[in-house]
Amino acid sequence: MNLPTALNLVEPLDRQTLGERAYARLADLLMSGRLAPGEKLSLRAAADVLGVSIMPVREAVSRLVADKALEVTPNRAVRVPLMSAAQFRDLTKVRIAIEGHAAAQAAAHRDSSDLAAIARAEEAMRLESEAAVPDLPRAVELNKTFHFAVYEASHSPILVEIIRALWLKAGPVINLDLRANPDRLAKGDAIRFHAAVRKAIESGDGAAAQAGIAADIKGAADFILSRGGLAE
């Protein structure tokens, strides 16, 4: 094989199957809170919207059900799971433990490109939240970008994947409110925590980074719990 080396550089180009794309679409809807807890989802209807047969949707949904980001009730209805306050508290505790750990790891293992990505994400969200009329859905998206810029800096793909699954569960509960309520964003807690996390990671202070992420998560969770929309 005497071909130019350029051909050797093409990466695997991971499977762009229809099922994969359907999964990405549904996962994004969940994470950003555009699907509310309790909302039903029909395979055939979703297939129609996505312009494919139900097969790719079936695969996507079965994955999300496995992740407990969706559930199929005994009556054969797919829906976003309803979360009790107790379950939400458990989820929040786990998120604080794992995402806090990831932030601490990020402070230890970040390289310069990680720092650049984190700084960029932090600034973008700060600007958006200080705007006269903040675009809430966009703020939710930027918040996600910042958090994952931090977690990616841990250089632990497995950790990042676990956190992604956690966000899949938390998204509908957390971001549904955030998309509609400017209150918490206006309060500016998240912005301050993000700045603290960024500084901690830049200076390599793992404990501070962990504390900042924990405070950010707890702040958002307490806000949700105080609004009292959760059952039990």
Next chain:
Amino acid sequence: MNLPTALNLVEPLDRQTLGERAYARLADLLMSGRLAPGEKLSLRAAADVLGVSIMPVREAVSRLVADKALEVTPNRAVRVPLMSAAQFRDLTKVRIAIEGHAAAQAAAHRDSSDLAAIARAEEAMRLESEAAVPDLPRAVELNKTFHFAVYEASHSPILVEIIRALWLKAGPVINLDLRANPDRLAKGDAIRFHAAVRKAIESGDGAAAQAGIAADIKGAADFILSRGGLAE
């Protein structure tokens, strides 16, 4: 509805679909190390073995692929992922962090029935490993039982589910060797760590429980790494 209350006690009886059963079977094969890294898996062949059509197998496999417990190569072949030494180290670090955390939580939240289950599991594995000719596959199974008895005592379903996913990835690498090599079991490290973990959880010492689990995981991982079967 004037039926006896007994009927109200039947729990949801979660969907016993064929896909669910296929998933359970394949997951068990992976966790116990009966499927080796690199081993290929044909949907149709698996469907034949399980006595169903390929549809339930497809669902099970797509779930396991989502969990990265299986992978489908660009050449359309499903196989157990090969793990590099670096990936295995990452996985081990994450396991130590998360399973250690779960053990600490177990020490804080365990009730008497948890303690009984842990004690029972610890004793069963100790007896098996002290037998003249230990049944290695059974020892692997008992090891799993003990660990999950501990994690269940954390009373955090989300944490347990995350750990299950981690074991799905680690199983083929760790238990493949353990099923064939009596060396590590004979050395008795695991037994001692388990006893320490049990005692720590009984006395409510979270730090000690965490340290014990960490040592157990690290011991097994170092054993695998020292055998040098991993690529890169």
Next chain:
DNA sequence: TGCCGTGATCTGTGATCACAGTTAGACTTG
């Protein structure tokens, strides 16, 4: 003897059909 082309067979992916169970709405009945 060594190498390359070639076709049969296998792979996962997607679409379609079939089915049992549920739901909701319209119709009938008291």
Next chain:
DNA sequence: CAAGTCTAACTGTGATCACAGATCACGGCA
């Protein structure tokens, strides 16, 4: 007019068919 009943349209699940691409072994050419 209200309540019960029955049908028609939906639900997810499973099986089967169709297809493009990859693999591998066989046979012919150099």
